Amino acid sequence: MAAATTSAKVKWGVLDAVVVVFALIPVLWIASLSFKTPATLTDGNFIPREWTFDNYKLIFQTDQFVRALINSIGIALISTLIAVVLGTMAAYAISRLDFPGKQLLVGVSLLIAMFPQVSLVSPLFNIERNTGLFDTWPGLILPYITFALPLAIYTLSAFFKQIPWDLEKAAKMDGATQGEAFRRVIAPLAAPGVFTTAILVFIFCWNDFLFAISLTSTERSRTVPVALSFFTGASQFEDPTGAISAAAVVITIPIILFVLFFQKRIVAGLTSGAVKG
């Protein structure tokens, strides 16, 4: 038995290692490139022979990148906040109430999620040009919310459905109003779901390239993924690979921080013990 467990452990350990290495090598490669000098960029060494921070210095010296970083953070945070708040309310209604048009609402939100975004770029471009939303923060925030909402509603309603309805009834019997029952009993239990959804929505907004490149034209609202594509070297003839790599590393950091920060709040099985399982 013990031998079998050890061999099973080894087997899974190797499999896990393969997956992790497979996923991490491109990331590490980018990180490695960002620390190389232009001369050694193409030497094929995984570990840089000459370490340099010039690439990082360079990107933070350009106004272009810093401005894009601010745009990205602002747009993604605002979109996430609005989508999660609206999504929470919608998901709560869907999981708890029976109202006419409920199936339609769920169906339409699924439809939006399935709609190919690329087909909406041209109409959106025209609409935004005419309404003055083009190349503004709201011009990106609005479509982001549209496409993030179905994701938020689906994830959150799954979480709400896990919360026993008896808890809400119990809160009402204990003297809580509908609002108090939601705020003091349901919301704390839904928190892991809300944070999970927030992470997913944030990553979706942060990584978007299609809308960002189509609906912006200047540094005013250009986000980092777009700004990266506009990167040039110090001169026209210089290869910007090092700078792009450094920028790519930098924009991954907020995502990692975001996940780490909220991960503590995602305590699995928080509802265990509420009711007899």
Add this chain to the structure above:
Amino acid sequence: MADIVLDKVTKKYPDGTTAVHEVDLEIADGEFIILVGPSGCGKSTTLNMIAGLEDISSGELRIAGERVNEKQPKDRDIAMVFQSYALYPNMTVGENMAFPLRLAKMDKALIKQKVDDAARVLELTEYLDRKPANLSGGQRQRVAMGRAIVRSPKAFLMDEPLSNLDAKLRVQMRTQVSRLQKQLNTTTVYVTHDQTEAMTLGDRVVVMRGGYIQQLGDPQTLYDNPKNLFVAGFIGSPSMNFLSATVEESLLRTPLGDLPLGDRLRSSLSGADAPRQLILGIRPEHFEDARLIEEHQRERGFEFTMPVDLVESMGSDKYVYFTVEGEHATAADLEDLAADAGGADLPPQDSLVTRLSAESRVRDGVDARVWMNLDKIHLFDPRDGRNITLHEDKTAGVTTV
């Protein structure tokens, strides 16, 4: 503390089904009343209407003399214990119990004192800082009780609070619930599908079926004088034996033999509309090994000989099973009972269950001579299930529908 009055309370759902039909019920101050019945009988709906978790379609609900139909649950000042306990998993035991008091904006010191008091009564003091996830089933159940008693409400509502516990713990908690109710003397409405709980806990028991009250009375009355076949079959474990019977002259022809009609039965059957075709009901304990019957008792009963199917010795008594030949008792009520029990609780139609003294020496497969107490026979009309042997003098204290 308060009395609760249900005045023709009805629950109709939008799809047209009626879960509860004009239920009239007066629950006295401090009374412990049990709503019992098979699933879907409307007992939980009735409880939820008292709680305010479901709207009342028609009729009036009064708590302490005041109409509360339109009041929110939080304004009715009643506490409820749920079958699932419904503890708030994000709060500790102490916070769970303090929750209703905190919502009532009570003073912090007073809250602590009340929670400590309740915890002491329920032996939860050492668990006050734990989360519900780290408690056993019985402890969670006690926390749910604690959350109810801590604010001294007008009434307690309990929705099958013990059905999630294992058998041994359930018996312990049953005693504890009963003691707690006596101690606090708070009006309590308790819903269960378990007739044993109903019999042991309640001051009065309401047997419900299909949204109607079948019979209301103290446990002994329900047991001794069931109003109809359904109540007779539902109350008691093992349940009453039912046999088909036909009246012929002065005899009652049954699969066990021809029983003489005594004065009691004769007078029940004297009515003009008395049916000829009947269902005879008799409880297992009203049989005895004929050898153990004293001479003066012998004449009050009827003796028959039958091969024994199976003997189950319980130590204190013996359950002896026989197979009855001939026609089976059939009635709509019996089919309902069988359907509800899934054939588990009720003995099969052709089986006769008897409870004999432990001294009885009957054995499997051997013929046994069994005595049956004729004074305890019930006769039911198979058409409507009515108990025709139920006399007015015996029904004193039984409130009819």
